[in-house]
């Protein structure tokens with residue numbers, strides 16, 4: 001399998017805090033890889049480094065065969081990497097379709113002249129965009145909600161919409177920061193199926209998550225972070241039975257509960 005993402009010796013400090021310390025990761029094409037760890041472990045900072053929101057103090061990030069150092073955050077979607085945020089960032093007063101169209105902006109780019117004058121070509125491009133966005137929404141099971149305002153959707157559907165909008169950028173790598181946060185067990189189960197259906201579209205997924213049952217269900221490979229460092233890595237069987245992980249992340253006495261999931 002081709003390595004889609006390779007991270008070597010990645011470090012980032014904020015003042016005196018070493019938020020990310022000498023982290024290495026590998027994500028192969030078609031995999032679902034997870035990063036877990038307690039609050040403050042440095043997981044979101046890793047995402048911020050990968051997606052160009054922060055620049056690294058040290059280390060190397062190679063995506064799809066090319067180093068990504070020095071790229072602006074805006075360029076990332078164009079290069080096949082897209083992320084969601086820990087807190088929803090949807091346009092609440094816009095419809096489902098309009099939110100997904102925003103994701104399409106990375107696919108269809110209008111020239112300044114096309115933006116100024118509503119040329120027939122521009123109108124055709126817009127129609128194509130709307131059709132493609134509507135098709136994606138339908139494929140992802142949200143057809144009935146196409147014209148519903150985002151703030152009128154149940155929370156679980158809003159979380160789903162955020163993923164659909166990310167998909168509209170046609171990424172190779174989708175990075176999800178705590179997608180199950182705030183979901184009930186039923187919604188979390190649906191999310192697992194949803195993530196599998198995204199993978200079935202040929203998209204590789206890197207996910208940060210707290211929900212252990214979700215992690216165990218979906219992950220091909222897991223990295224565990226604690227205090228900015230990599231504590232352990234492996235398949236869920238390996239990670240969930242690691243003494244250090246049990247102690248640091250799950251807490252003493254929690255092993256049974258986790259492996260029972």
Ligand SMILES: Nc1ncnc2c1ncn2[C@@H]1O[C@H](COP(=O)(O)OP(=O)(O)O)[C@@H](O)[C@H]1O
Nearest residue numbers: 014017019037038039040041042043044045046
């Ligand atoms: N922009 C920032 N400025 C200062 N400190 C930060 C910033 N971002 C993260 N940190 C610190 O880095 C550490 C790791 O945070 P974070 O990556 O958000 O952890 P996690 O996502 O695993 O909960 C924390 O101590 C946090 O306070």
Ligand SMILES: [Mg+2]
Nearest residue numbers: 043044045086
């Ligand atoms: Mg976080």
